[in-house]
Amino acid sequence: MLVRGLDLRYLLTTYIHERGLVTVDELVDWLDCQGFEVGDRASKVVSDALRWECARDRVIRVGRGRYRQGYVPRATAYRIDLRVWELQQAARHGAA
Known part of the structure; x- marks a missing residue:
C-alpha cells in the first residue's frame, strides 16, 4: 500500500512516539514490514515527511537521520491514532 503526505507523517509520528x-x-524498515510503500528513495521521502513534523515539534531531530518524540496535543494524538488504525486495517485487508 502506497502512503504519502499526511498518512505517511501520521504513521511515522506514531512509530517514533512508541519507540x-x-x-x-x-x-523505512518498519513501514516495509507493516506493508506500506513510500516509493523510490524511501529515506529521502521519510526525512522530508519528518521535516513537517519537526516544524510542529511533534518530532525532534537529534542528529543526521535520527529522531525522537516531541509533544503532541491530546486532540491531535487522538486524530493521529484513529487515522493510523484505519491505515493499518487497510494494509492488512489489502494483503489478505
Missing part, C-alpha cells in the same frame, strides 16, 4: 529514538533506516 523513542529511531533512525530513518528503522522507519
